[in-house]
Each structure stands twice: as C-alpha cells, then as structure tokens.
Amino acid sequence: MKSTLQRALFFGFAWLIMAGSVQAQIDTTGGQFYQPLYASVTITRDVPFGAAVNAAGNPQTLLLDVYEPVGGPAGLRPLIILAHGGAFLFGSRGDYDVAELCTRFARLGYVTASIDYRLEPSPFSYSGPRAVVQAMYDMRAAVRFFRRDAAGSNPFRINPAYVFVGGSSAGAITALHTAFLDKPAELASIYPVAPEGLEGNSGNAGFSSSVLAAINLCGALGNPAWIEAGDEPFVSLHGTADPVVPYTSGVVFGNLLYGSGALKPRADAVSVPNTLYPFKNAGHVPYNGTNATQLAYMDTTFRVVRNFLRPFLGQAVVPPLPVTLTRFEAVRQGHNAVLRWETVQEADNRGYEVQVSADGQQFRALGFVASADGNSRTRQRYQFEDAEAGKSGRRYYRLRQEDVGGKSSFYGPRVVVFDESLxxxxxxxxxxxxxxxxxxxxxxxxxxxxxxxxxxxxxxxxxxxxxxxxxxxxxxxxxxxxxxxxxxxxxxxxxxxxxxxxxxx
CATH class of the missing domain: 2.60.40.10 (Immunoglobulins)
Known part of the structure; x- marks a missing residue:
C-alpha cells in the first residue's frame, strides 16, 4: 500500500502540466509551509480568470484575489484555491473565512487565491444542480488559469504540479464536485441539461483542471460512489449538528447531498486517503466569525488542513511528461467499458497500452492504441472499448503511455462497476x-x-x-x-x- 507521500507524488506525476522543463521540487525544510515564516502578505485583487454567461443570461467576468507571502519562499510555490459560501445565492471572495484562510496559508509560504463563481439570481428561480455545476465549471477554469500562467511568464510563481482546491459550505460543495465529478454519467445524474461537458466554457481551455487534493469545510457531494480508488485525497471538517449542510446526508438547496460523515466511510472503503475532523455538536461553519469561540474553531481548521496538506509537498524533481493529458474517463456501455482520453501535447509518443485489473494492484494489458501524432501540440482524442466477455464486479483501467525510447508514464486508474443488479x-x-x-x-x-x-x-x-x-x-x-x-x-x-x-x- 502506498504511503500518503507516495500517493501525492503519483498524483503530481500524473497531472503535471508544463510547456517546458519545470521542476516540481518543493523545499519544506526550515519550517516552510508549516510555520508562519512570512509576516506580511501582499494581495493582488480583481484578477480576471475567466468569463461565462450566468443563470440570469448575462455575461459575467470572473475575478479572483491572489495572496502571496512577502519575501519568499524561493522557487515555485504550491497553490491553494478557495471558494466562499453563501448557498450559491450570495457571498463573495472577500468573505471572512476564506480571506482569513488565504492569509494564514500565505504566511506559511503558499500562494492562495479566493475566487468568484456564478451565483443564482434569485431564490424564486433557484436551481441547485445548475448552481453546483456552474460553480464547478468556474473553479475548474481558475485551476486552468493558473496552469496557463505557469506555462507562460508565471507571474505568481506557482508550481503547476501542486494545486489544491477547497472552500467553505457552498464553496466546499464546489471543491468536492471539482475533485470527484469526473464522468459524463455522473454529471447527467444531477444536471442532464448541461451542454458544456465536464469542463465548462468559463475560460483557459487546453489546460488541465486536475487537482492534487481537496479541502472540504462543511461541504457535501452528490454521490459518495463518485469517490473511487485512485481519486484525489481530501480533508474534511464539519459540525456534527450542522442544520444547513447535514453531517451525514439530507436535502441541501433542493437536492439530496452527502456530508462529510458519509464521505469518509466511502473513501476508506476504496482506499482514498482522507482525514475527517468532526466539530462535535457544532453547527454550520462554526469558524466563520471573530468572537472567541469562532476564532478557536478557525485555529483548529487551519491546523488540521495545514497538517493534512504538508506531506503532499514532495522533495522529488519531476521531469516534464511526454504527454499532457487533459481528460481520461472510463464508462460502462452495456456489457462493455469504453475508455476515452484527450491530449493537448505529445512529444515522441509511440502510443498507449490499455491495462486492466480486478483489484487495482495487478494490471495486465488489454490492447494498444497508437499515437495519432507522436509530436503534437493540438488536441488529440482517443477511444478504446473493452469487449472481453465475463466481466463482473469492479474493473480498474489505466493507461501506460510509451514514448519512442521505451520509457513509460501511467495515467489512472479509472473504475467501472459491472454489477448484475442493473x-x-x-x-x-x-x-x-x-x-x-x-x-x-x-x-x-x-x-x-x-x-x-x-x-x-x-x-x-x-x-x-x-x-x-x-x-x-x-x-x-x-x-x-x-x-x-x-x-x-x-x-x-x-x-x-x-x-x-x-x-x-
């Protein structure tokens, strides 16, 4: 079984998005990213990161605020993107809880960002599924924005291999869906009229929206089954008496959602690394405020998230991958599984061996898909169908990308369930x-x-x-x-x- 750090490095390898040779080394010596070494923080406000049509039918420019430590650290830095709460009806990127967390983590050495996302125009025209999906689209656009910047002049000096997303309340719901809603069938189950696919059209197309881990503060997910083996780690903090976003499950914003208490057993069952800190007998977002009790909850929130994230900041130097993969999914179609993946860049790529496993540990080859263009900077789309007979239970699929020199990189796994109880x-x-x-x-x-x-x-x-x-x-x-x-x-x-x-x- 992989350690937490090994899992983090695995995700870093798989999702590194680079235009040239970028080193993924994060120096954690001397208390970096653990102690508040940087007393001052500079905030760059109102940075446009995308645009989209909102639920009222009007074009909206999406903005974010970037928090950076004054005086360091040297080199490229990990990034945390946070989204505010407010029931998808109100709230802003300047709300106390997200702004305070952005400031605290910037003092540790992180670059942090608090983002806008599209809100519902009125309680009378409110659509919970639309609100969640549009917010997810906008958060994914923010991830892509920083990766696009990192591939250019990289003004914020972020390391594109170390991107975390999180939020509070509705913002945590957004972050969890950003991390775990990764299949068209999952999207269709909550919002079948979504015309923009999994990524949306909020901006910065062609860059990956994958993240290393998620931060869930009093949030929930549409279906625990979306958490699958090999998925992103996550940390949760949640009041056990939360009357707004239930700790276990309940109807939130008109839809049945599953809170932190229901997500942990699912993650444990499929071996996704996770931490749950229950605020016993506490209500909704107990850390959001400045009285003594609220500040104590904020201190606990900060420490738990800090301690969870730091092991993911690996010391290894990660070379650029020969392939930039922006999409990889495996879905069931009748008795078969269909794998689809897309790339936006390939260098000396021979092709992809599709592998399958019954336990997620021992893989064997199913077939090989040759590269459409071994040296490409345009989008390439691939598909493979697993038509083997006798499939049952869970099947884990991954890609072994092979370059012309024989070196390999792995992507996945993705899980398809073949259960006879259709x-x-x-x-x-x-x-x-x-x-x-x-x-x-x-x-x-x-x-x-x-x-x-x-x-x-x-x-x-x-x-x-x-x-x-x-x-x-x-x-x-x-x-x-x-x-x-x-x-x-x-x-x-x-x-x-x-x-x-x-x-x-």
Whole structure:
C-alpha cells in the first residue's frame, strides 16, 4: 500500500502540466509551509480568470484575489484555491473565512487565491444542480488559469504540479464536485441539461483542471460512489449538528447531498486517503466569525488542513511528461467499458497500452492504441472499448503511455462497476395530487436485497422499505398522506443507486 507521500507524488506525476522543463521540487525544510515564516502578505485583487454567461443570461467576468507571502519562499510555490459560501445565492471572495484562510496559508509560504463563481439570481428561480455545476465549471477554469500562467511568464510563481482546491459550505460543495465529478454519467445524474461537458466554457481551455487534493469545510457531494480508488485525497471538517449542510446526508438547496460523515466511510472503503475532523455538536461553519469561540474553531481548521496538506509537498524533481493529458474517463456501455482520453501535447509518443485489473494492484494489458501524432501540440482524442466477455464486479483501467525510447508514464486508474443488479426506477404519476397513491416501478436484472427510501425537502426520512428482489419488475405504493411539496426517492440495490424527484401538488 502506498504511503500518503507516495500517493501525492503519483498524483503530481500524473497531472503535471508544463510547456517546458519545470521542476516540481518543493523545499519544506526550515519550517516552510508549516510555520508562519512570512509576516506580511501582499494581495493582488480583481484578477480576471475567466468569463461565462450566468443563470440570469448575462455575461459575467470572473475575478479572483491572489495572496502571496512577502519575501519568499524561493522557487515555485504550491497553490491553494478557495471558494466562499453563501448557498450559491450570495457571498463573495472577500468573505471572512476564506480571506482569513488565504492569509494564514500565505504566511506559511503558499500562494492562495479566493475566487468568484456564478451565483443564482434569485431564490424564486433557484436551481441547485445548475448552481453546483456552474460553480464547478468556474473553479475548474481558475485551476486552468493558473496552469496557463505557469506555462507562460508565471507571474505568481506557482508550481503547476501542486494545486489544491477547497472552500467553505457552498464553496466546499464546489471543491468536492471539482475533485470527484469526473464522468459524463455522473454529471447527467444531477444536471442532464448541461451542454458544456465536464469542463465548462468559463475560460483557459487546453489546460488541465486536475487537482492534487481537496479541502472540504462543511461541504457535501452528490454521490459518495463518485469517490473511487485512485481519486484525489481530501480533508474534511464539519459540525456534527450542522442544520444547513447535514453531517451525514439530507436535502441541501433542493437536492439530496452527502456530508462529510458519509464521505469518509466511502473513501476508506476504496482506499482514498482522507482525514475527517468532526466539530462535535457544532453547527454550520462554526469558524466563520471573530468572537472567541469562532476564532478557536478557525485555529483548529487551519491546523488540521495545514497538517493534512504538508506531506503532499514532495522533495522529488519531476521531469516534464511526454504527454499532457487533459481528460481520461472510463464508462460502462452495456456489457462493455469504453475508455476515452484527450491530449493537448505529445512529444515522441509511440502510443498507449490499455491495462486492466480486478483489484487495482495487478494490471495486465488489454490492447494498444497508437499515437495519432507522436509530436503534437493540438488536441488529440482517443477511444478504446473493452469487449472481453465475463466481466463482473469492479474493473480498474489505466493507461501506460510509451514514448519512442521505451520509457513509460501511467495515467489512472479509472473504475467501472459491472454489477448484475442493473436497476431502473420510475415514479408515476409525477407530479401527483394529494391523497392519490404514487407508485414506484422498479426494474432489475439481478437478484438481491434493495432499500427504498423517501426524504422530504428538509432531508427527513419519511419512508424506508427493505426489499428482496429477483430479476423482474416490481411496483411499490408510497404513502397517500404526503403533504404538498418536493420529495427525493432513493433506491439502492448492490452497487446500483438511483434517485428520482417526486412532486406532490
């Protein structure tokens, strides 16, 4: 099993984005990035990093503030990008909690940035899925902005191999989705009308939006299953009595989300490095303020995040990779898996060996895809289909890129689940009138136990039914006593999970 530092270096190798020879050495001697060695911080405000059309249909210039330590450290520096809270309706990059964290980490030697992102125009036209996806797009544009700058004159002297994202409340939700929502099917499950793919069109196309780790302060994720083996490490701090973004799960901004307490067991199960610090009996963002109690929570938040990040600042010198990979995904299509990847730069590249593993440890070759252009500075797209028979359980896929001299670099892994309990869920009628029986129709291709749950808009569990299914179709009646409102239906069978919205009028 890899140590935390080894995992960090692995991610650094895989995601290094460079136009020339950039060394990824981070000097952590003498208390760098641990002690506040730099008393003064300079702030460059109102830096444009992108532009996009907001939910009101108006063009919006996206801005960020950059915090840098005065007087050091020498060489290239790691970067932390933070996003503010505010329910995706309000808040700004100057909010106390994110500004304070940017300042504290800059005093350690980091370059930090607090970003704008698009907000919903009104509670009356609010769309939770749209808000999360647009904010994710904008954070990814901010990551790409700094990588684009690093490939040029690099005015902020950041090391593009060491980019962390995080946030508070809605900003933490943004950061978690930036880190873990990385498949078209995942995006479609929460926002099927998204026309801009996984990256969005907020700016700085052609550069990677991958990150080394994520910082989750009172945030949540749309689905714990999006955390997969080989994914980014993350650190979480969360009040166990949080009434806004639940510590475990509940409806947030109109959608069922999973808080820090639900993400940790998932990450542990798939061996993704993570730390959870629960603020026992605390509410939402208890560190956001300047009274004595709030400052004590802020001190704890700073220390926990600092201690989590520092081991990722490796000492190795990382040479430039022969390939700049901007996308790599593996998705299930029926009984097969389809792998797709894109590059924006290739140098002396022979091609890609596609490898597969049943346990994520021992890999074997499936096939080889030759480079479309071994020396390219334009976008190249590749695809490979795994049509082997008899697939079951989890299959881990990775790419072994081989240059003309025989040297190799690895990308991935990505995980595809082949579970026989394929599950389809429908609710009818929907919307349904009060005192009318709504019916859930389940269609499954496999046998096994299943669980059906119904939550109201506040996350309260109203209906919980255990089922023992065999292959076939089932109909389950829901209560006729539901008051008017919006409800979230969730059905789980094995590794399959489906959600549906139910409206009672």
């Amino acid at each position: 599950l389809e869920v429908a609710v009818y009628p929907n919307p349904v009138l009060r005192h009318t029986t709504p019916t859930v129709q389940l269609t499954t291709a496999g046998a096994g136990p299943a669980q059906l749950r119904l939550h109201n808009a506040h996350g309260k569990l109203l209906f919980d039914k255990s089922l023992q299914l065999t292959a076939g179709q089932y109909r389950i009646a829901l209560p006729t006593t539901l008051p008017a409102g919006v409800y979230v239906l969730e059905v789980e069978q094995g590794l399959a999970r489906q959600q549906r919205k139910l409206v009672v009028q």
